[in-house]
Amino acid sequence: MGQVQSRLTISPTPTKLAWMMHLRMLTTMHGLCEVRQCSKRWKNLCPQTKNLQKCQMSSAGSSEMLQVTVDDKSGIATMTMCRPPVNSLNLEFLTQINIALEKLENSKDCSGLIITSKIPKIFCAGLDIMEMYQPNVDRLQEFWRTLQEMYIRLYGSQLITAAAINGASPAGGCLMAMSCDYRVMAPGYKIGLNETQLGIVAPFWFQDLIINTMGFRQSEMALQLGTLFTSEEALNLGMVDKIVPQEQVMETAIQEIHKWKKIPGFARQITKSALRKPSIDKLHSKREEDIANFRDFITKDSIQKTLGMYIESLKKKAK
Numbered sequence: 001m002g003q004v005q006s007r008l009t010i011s012p013t014p015t016k017l018a019w020m021m022h023l024r025m026l027t028t029m030h031g032l033c034e035v036r037q038c039s040k041r042w043k044n045l046c047p048q049t050k051n052l053q054k055c056q057m058s059s060a061g062s063s064e065m066l067q068v069t070v071d072d073k074s075g076i077a078t079m080t081m082c083r084p085p086v087n088s089l090n091l092e093f094l095t096q097i098n099i100a101l102e103k104l105e106n107s108k109d110c111s112g113l114i115i116t117s118k119i120p121k122i123f124c125a126g127l128d129i130m131e132m133y134q135p136n137v138d139r140l141q142e143f144w145r146t147l148q149e150m151y152i153r154l155y156g157s158q159l160i161t162a163a164a165i166n167g168a169s170p171a172g173g174c175l176m177a178m179s180c181d182y183r184v185m186a187p188g189y190k191i192g193l194n195e196t197q198l199g200i201v202a203p204f205w206f207q208d209l210i211i212n213t214m215g216f217r218q219s220e221m222a223l224q225l226g227t228l229f230t231s232e233e234a235l236n237l238g239m240v241d242k243i244v245p246q247e248q249v250m251e252t253a254i255q256e257i258h259k260w261k262k263i264p265g266f267a268r269q270i271t272k273s274a275l276r277k278p279s280i281d282k283l284h285s286k287r288e289e290d291i292a293n294f295r296d297f298i299t300k301d302s303i304q305k306t307l308g309m310y311i312e313s314l315k316k317k318a319k
């Protein structure tokens with residue numbers, strides 16, 4: 001990538017639910033208008049946002065879960081996930097992604113976004129299963145709301161968005177990739193909505209997203225069977241748009257965004273919004289119902305038992 005203008009590093013946050021709720025309230029309160037007033041560089045963020053970042057960093061420790069860089073010349077941002085071992089999405093990680101998405105969305109200097117991973121062979125393992133196993137119910141609901149938020153922000157983004165899928169991308173990882181405008185993937189990995197294989201159910205908005213991406217019939221089969229597709233199968237189905245060797249994934253995503261940037265932005269954005277708005281509106285209108293449904297489903301004894309067995313199988317496999 002060319003000259004990097006600035007870098008925003010968001011580090012892990014404390015785990016307390018109260019803090020997460022506070023964070024959400026702050027991001028809502030200091031959302032659109034304040035961030036718009038921010039200067040060109042991330043380091044000149046508005047006071048409220050700066051404080052927010054300081055809080056996060058000071059309570060953080062040294063690991064970096066999400067790195068965001070913005071290329072000065074092209075206005076293309078790169079969001080690199082780095083939450084070992086497999087970039088699974090827990091409440092804190094999702095919150096950081098949402099904060100970064102909000103900032104990028106409201107920066108007049110950013111026109112495109114690439115999402116990728118720093119973890120070898122893994123794009124994103126989907127939701128952190130530990131969030132759903134023996135959960136605290138308040139946190140579980142907040143977790144789901146934060147995932148909804150990520151989908152609404154990413155699928156509804158005005159930016160040109162691309163997923164540079166440089167590793168495995170099951171379930172929530174596939175959701176994240178499909179929420180982008182374009183997907184370029186390296187060969188030899190798996191991607192798909194495999195929820196039924198875990199004994200859980202992809203909610204209606206996951207279903208709508210895959211249907212919007214690759215059509216009803218193929219989605220119907222993929223969802224019921226919980227199929228994880230190879231990169232090549234995903235390309236044939238239209239789940240991803242291009243396969244290139246691993247080392248070319250990022251550069252290809254950048255080139256693709258450049259191509260999209262040649263289209264008048266206003267026309268492209270209105271078109272995108274018209275196409276995606278019905279799905280986003282549907283989730284908005286059923287948001288609380290969807291959270292309650294998720295909570296009631298996940299906390300069932302039978303589902304807890306199934307999740308416990310799945311966790312065990314993952315642990316055994318990892319040994």
Ligand SMILES: CC/C=C\CC/C=C/CC(=O)SCCNC(=O)CCNC(=O)[C@H](O)C(C)(C)COP(=O)(O)OP(=O)(O)OC[C@H]1O[C@@H](n2cnc3c(N)ncnc32)[C@H](O)[C@@H]1OP(=O)(O)O
Nearest residue numbers: 088125126127128129168171172200201294297314315318
């Ligand atoms: C009404 C609606 C109701 C419910 C809807 C709920 C929707 C859920 C959507 C989801 O996203 S569910 C999550 C689905 N994800 C998966 O099934 C992925 C499972 N993981 C894998 O298949 C593999 O780990 C991998 C292909 C991603 C990577 O393979 P590999 O490189 O061989 O790593 P390991 O399998 O050895 O795993 C390393 C380490 O990471 C832990 N782990 C893996 N995935 C997750 C995860 N999603 N959440 C939390 N932890 C995960 C795994 O247990 C290993 O941990 P150790 O402590 O044993 O090292």
